[in-house]
Amino acid sequence: MYNGGKIITGLVIFIGLVSLPFWANMGGSYEQPKIELPKNSTECIAPKEEMRTSHMQLLNDWRDMALREGKRTYISASGKEYTISLQNTCMECHTSKAEFCDKCHTDAGVTPYCWDCHVPPKEAK
Amino acid sequence: MKQSRRNFLKFAGLSAAGLCLAPTAAALASGGGGAGKAHAVVNAKTLHAKRWAMVVDTRKLNTEEAIETLAEVCHHIHNVPTIPGKQEVKWLWEGTYAETFPEQENNFPSEDLEKRRFPLLCNHCENPSCVRVCPTKATFKRADGIVAMDYHRCIGCRYCMAACPYGSRSFNFMDPRPFMDMDKINKKFPTRMRGVVEKCNFCVERLAIGEMPACVEKSSGAITFGDLQDPDSSVRKVLRENFTIRRKPAVGTEPGVYYII
Numbered sequence: 172m173y174n175g176g177k178i179i180t181g182l183v184i185f186i187g188l189v190s191l192p193f194w195a196n197m198g199g200s201y202e203q204p205k206i207e208l209p210k211n212s213t214e215c216i217a218p219k220e221e222m223r224t225s226h227m228q229l230l231n232d233w234r235d236m237a238l239r240e241g242k243r244t245y246i247s248a249s250g251k252e253y254t255i256s257l258q259n260t261c262m263e264c265h266t267s268k269a270e271f272c273d274k275c276h277t278d279a280g281v282t283p284y285c286w287d288c289h290v291p292p293k294e295a296k
Numbered sequence: 297m298k299q300s301r302r303n304f305l306k307f308a309g310l311s312a313a314g315l316c317l318a319p320t321a322a323a324l325a326s327g328g329g330g331a332g333k334a335h336a337v338v339n340a341k342t343l344h345a346k347r348w349a350m351v352v353d354t355r356k357l358n359t360e361e362a363i364e365t366l367a368e369v370c371h372h373i374h375n376v377p378t379i380p381g382k383q384e385v386k387w388l389w390e391g392t393y394a395e396t397f398p399e400q401e402n403n404f405p406s407e408d409l410e411k412r413r414f415p416l417l418c419n420h421c422e423n424p425s426c427v428r429v430c431p432t433k434a435t436f437k438r439a440d441g442i443v444a445m446d447y448h449r450c451i452g453c454r455y456c457m458a459a460c461p462y463g464s465r466s467f468n469f470m471d472p473r474p475f476m477d478m479d480k481i482n483k484k485f486p487t488r489m490r491g492v493v494e495k496c497n498f499c500v501e502r503l504a505i506g507e508m509p510a511c512v513e514k515s516s517g518a519i520t521f522g523d524l525q526d527p528d529s530s531v532r533k534v535l536r537e538n539f540t541i542r543r544k545p546a547v548g549t550e551p552g553v554y555y556i557i
Contacts, residue, residue, distance in 0.1 A: 216334075217334065233336075234446075234448055236336040238444065238446050238448075239436065239438075239444075239446065240336070241338060241342070241438065241439075241440075241500070241504065242336040242337055242338050243336075243338070243339045243342075243504050244336065244337050244338065244339050244340070245334065245335075245336050246334065246335055246336070246337060247334045248332065248333060248334045254339075255336060256484075258483065258484065258485075258486060259484055284489070287471075287489035287490075288447060288486040288487055288488055288489050289486045290481065290483055290486060290487065292483075
C-alpha cells in the first residue's frame with residue numbers, strides 16, 4: 172500500500188472527528204425535565220406512561236375523529252367523557268405551554284408545529 | 297410412531313377450527329365490561345342532517361352593511377384575519393347580482409335587483425370540484441354534505457382554488473396572526489398557518505354542539521338552514537314556497553346554497 176501510514180492516520184483522525192459528539196457526551200447522565208403538572212386536575216385522559224409515550228398518536232387519532240368522522244366526544248378507558256380538542260381540553264388542564272409541552276420537546280429536540288394554528292393559553296409573564 | 301393419514305387429517309381439521317375460533321375467544325376474554333377501551337362517539341347534542349343546505353332570502357338580506365355584520369361575526373369566531381389587498385382571506389363576503397350570477401344576467405335588470413348585494417360563501421356543493429382535485433384529500437365531503445377542510449393535510453397546492461367555480465377559497469400567503477388582534481381572537485377555534493387554503497365550513501364546530509351556523513343566527517330570519525333531504529324541514533318549506541336560484545348552474549356542481557330573488 173502506497174502512503175499506508177498517511178492514509179491510516181488520516182482515517183483515524185477522520186473517524187475521531189466524526190464521532191466527536193459521542194465522545195463529548197460520554198459519561199454524562201440524562202436528567203428528565205421537570206414539568207409542571209396541572210393544579211386543577213389529578214387525572215389525565217389516559218395513564219401517565221401511555222401519555223408520555225404516545226400522546227402524539229392520540230392527538231393524531233383525535234384530529235381524524237373530530238374532523239373527518241365528526242366524533243367529538245372521547246370516552247376514556249375509565250369511562251370519563253372528554254371533548255376532543257387540543258385547545259379546549261388538553262390546554263384547560265395544562266395551562267402552560269412553556270412549563271409543560273416545551274420542556275420535553277426542547278430536550279428531545281423536536282419542534283411540533285401544533286402551535287402554528289392552535290392557540291396556546293396566555294402565559295403569565 | 298408412524299403418523300397415519302387419518303390422524304393427520306383429524307389434527308389438521310381441529311387446528312383449523314381452533315384458528316377460526318381464536319379471535320372470538322380473545323375478544324370475549326378482553327372485552328366484557330362497558331368501560332374497557334377508550335373510544336370516540338358523536339356528541340350527544342350534535343345536529344344531524346342527511347344533507348345540510350342554506351336558503352338566503354335576498355329580499356330581506358341585501359345591503360352591504362347587513363352582509364358585512366354577518367361576515368364580521370363569521371370572521372371573528374373563526375379567527376379569519378383582515379389582510380388588505382389581493383392576499384385577503386374571506387369566508388363570507390358580498391357581491392352584486394352580476395358577480396353572484398354571472399350566467400343568469402339580464403341586459404336590463406330591475407332597479408331593485410341592480411342595487412341588491414348578495415352574501416357569498418362556500419356553496420358546499422353536491423359534486424364539489426375542489427374535492428375531486430385535492431391530491432391529499434385535505435378537502436373532503438362529509439356524509440352530511442358539508443365540504444370540510446383538514447388543514448393538517450393541506451399542502452397548499454391550490455388546485456382546489458383553481459377548481460372552485462365560485463372563488464370560495466383563500467390562500468394564506470403569510471402567517472395570518474400579525475393581522476389579527478391576538479388578545480381578542482376566539483380561543484376556542486384555531487387560526488391557520490402560512491401555506492394552507494381555507495374556506496367557510498358551514499360552522500361544523502357549532503353544529504357539533506347543537507348550535508346553528510353563526511350567520512344564520514345573526515341574520516334574524518333571512519337565512520334558513522336545514523336538511524335538504526327531509527321534506528318537512530325548514531329549508532324545504534322555504535324552497536317550496538319561493539322561487540330560488542343557485543349560482544352557476546351550468547358547471548354542474550349542485551350548490552347547497554339557494555337564493556330567493
